[in-house]
Amino acid sequence: MINKIICTLMAATCTLGAFAQNTDGSTGSLVKAEQEFAAKAAKDGVKSAFNAYTANGALVFRPNPVDAKTFYASQPDDKNLSWEPSYARVSRSGDWGFTSGGYTLNGETKSYGEYLSVWKAINGRWELVLDLGAEHHKPLQPVTTHFVEPKDYFKPKFSGPKQVAAGKDIILTTEKTLDATLKSYGIAAYGGFLNPDARVIFPGYEPVIGKDKIIAFYNSMVSKMSIRTVGADKALGGDLAYTYGIATIDYRTDLRESFNYVFIYERQPDYNWNLIQQIYTPAER
Known part of the structure; x- marks a missing residue:
């Protein structure tokens, strides 16, 4: 019985971990969350990924701002969107950060663009709170990554x-x-x-x-x-x-x-x- 409980808890932990990356206040943990988010979209579909990684009340601009979970409730679970972060930063308090990078949409014709996502640390995990993108031609410039770690840690004792x-x-x-x-x-x-x-x-x-x-x-x-x-x-x-x-x-x-x-x-x-x-x-x- 004890082994069964332990296995159940481990399975639940693994399931939660697949949906949202733990945050340790570092930019590295945020980049990992973004990459796992993109991997889930490729494996299970964009709708499933957004439902798993977005916070309650999150906004996506499609093109005007709309509640993310409301928007994706009526969307097909396509696997035609891929992206990769190339720029990311996290606040020194570790409570939120942002990522941006290139995306590719494989539709009837392939399209390209850049996205920006804002993430917040909620109950120890990164959750998406804002997301939007802008389309452009097929990229011609080489992509260089720039992930900036917080210079130190600071969070006020009183922040009511x-x-x-x-x-x-x-x-x-x-x-x-x-x-x-x-x-x-x-x-x-x-x-x-x-x-x-x-x-x-x-x-x-x-x-x-x-x-x-x-x-x-x-x-x-x-x-x-x-x-x-x-x-x-x-x-x-x-x-x-x-x-x-x-x-x-x-x-x-x-x-x-x-x-x-x-x-x-x-x-x-x-x-x-x-x-x-x-x-x-x-x-x-």
Whole structure:
């Protein structure tokens, strides 16, 4: 009887482990969770993988934000989507992190793109809370991995609702300032908000990496941009934050288009918040 109980517990543990990777606060554990997520999609289907790895209340942008479990409840369990993380970071508090990389969709015609996923540590396991992607042509640039481990561990002893709300307010204020600066100075305003190694994922283009290249990219096609924040969250470690919302872009060709976006911010030594990752995906009205 005892052996039967032990075997049952071991089987349950293995089953849970297959659905969500334990987190030890490292970027390595998050990358492993992403890779196991992709492996499950290849083996059992995309619907099964998302149902197993997404948190309750998670949002997927398909193309507008929708509850992940609600969306995949009505989707076929296809095995035609594959992806691999190439960039990942985790907050020094270990409570959330993000991954991004290339994906391939094998439909009637093969398509390619880049994705960004935000993960949170829930009950000791990584669970997906945000996911979106932007399609582009077949990749021409070589892929290099960049997985950044937290520089140390820090989590405040007291982090109640008031502290969490105050942290979100800081990020909302930062993005409100970004929007006001864009309205006043145009796309050049990004120069004051981008990290030197920032990345942009934009539909139709492979990732643009580096502040100077991003500014040149924006200047080449964007006349004006405005952003409206819908949601935000800040890591308890105080080093990383993300926002999502709607960006309205006026192109130099006198066309206007709306996008859903997710921005990732990092706090700098001077306590300013700089963008380290941006992704846009077309929004449906």
